[in-house]
Amino acid sequence: MTVRPLPFRPPPARDELLSSWIGRLAKANHCSAEELCGYLGLGQGRVPEHINDLGQVDWTRLCSAVQRTRDEIAAMSLPDTVHHAVRYVSRHDFQHCPGCTEQTPDLALRHWRFAWSLTCETCGQSLAAKYPAGAVSERLLARAARGAQALETAVVNNNLRRLRRMELTLHVVSMLDVGRSASVISANERERSIALAAVDVGKTRPLLGAAIILRANDRTVRGLRRAFPKHGRVIERIRAMSHALDRRLPGRWETEHPTGQKTYGTSRPSASESALQAARQAISELGTEADRQVLLARADAIWKRSGGIES
Ligand SMILES: [Zn+2]
Structure with missing residues (x-):
């Protein structure tokens, strides 16, 4: 099933997280992220961001609405880590880049979710924790x-x-x-x-x-x-x-x-x-x-x- 492309389609930032881009698409098109997910055939509930959230997706519909290929969209998702011993991918925006989010509000990049990311790969600034410590040596x-x-x-x-x-x-x-x-x-x-x-x-x-x-x-x-x-x-x-x-x-x-x-x-x-x-x-x-x-x-x-x- 194909649908009409969204009227406003801000391009994803480099390494942008899928849920971040969907949020920005929704804002550009004056609807909520939930409404947009319904239109895109992504179902109800949490906005998808993990690769296994995309298992049941109608790719023809999604790709025609956002005018991106399946590979481009899948590359914006986070890996499935359930089988790993150490949980190294956060399900939440536990840190952010002050510089990048000042330029693009509500932006979340994919690599910010990884446990080992301490600096922003886009601008090189230190990533800021959600709950910063007063003094860490x-x-x-x-x-x-x-x-x-x-x-x-x-x-x-x-x-x-x-x-x-x-x-x-x-x-x-x-x-x-x-x-x-x-x-x-x-x-x-x-x-x-x-x-x-x-x-x-x-x-x-x-x-x-x-x-x-x-x-x-x-x-x-x-x-x-x-x-x-x-x-x-x-x-x-x-x-x-x-x-x-x-x-x-x-x-x-x-x-x-x-x-x-x-x-x-x-x-x-x-x-x-x-x-x-x-x-x-x-x-x-x-x-x-x-x-x-x-x-x-x-x-x-x-x-x-x-x-x-x-x-
Ligand atoms: Zn940055």
Whole structure:
């Protein structure tokens, strides 16, 4: 079935997201996005943006109405990520480019939805989080950028083993109530930076940061066992490393590293973040092939010296 082309058809911006373009088409033609979706044969409900939202589309009708090819329209959609271990595509506009949206209000580009996008590919500005953090240290941002790169590489290469390992690292961090969701697509800049930084730490010494964090925290270990019944061996390795730390440095942990509930949105610096930093520094000082016990002891010393809390 063919329909008449829409009278006003603003061209899509480079890498524009399908839902963003449909919204701008609707505005140009003085109707709501829902009304336009009805006319285009896209059905009711959410404006399509994922490739699997386009499964039942009448392409002849859609292509003739917007005067674009099927390939052009499909290229504006987001990939289907359901089968991946780490959720790396946001379903919401969790960040935006201040420069591009000033020029074109309501614009949303496709790559802004990806966990690893930290700068705008169109204009080069830093992307702005929906909920910006007051103060995020340069070191954390640099580490988050490395984690973002590692995540992108794992996804591009479809490295499922690495993605599962990242999922485990993120789960460890979220079990501590520090990063809360430990989501690489969190709209909260601080949470997302910590999650991406954890991915970076997990890249070189997947279990080291977790071991430091888990010291004397059996509740978390039990939670991990429940959440990952098939990862028993990995969890036991983390636990063994944690216990090794406890033997070396007994009695300090509980007072310096409280693991109680944390209120959402508070700005208290996170203990796990500084533990991850310490782990990372120990690795950079001693190298990834260094003896595990030496690394753990060094990381703990750094962590202790820093007061256990990022300033
Ligand atoms: Zn931009």
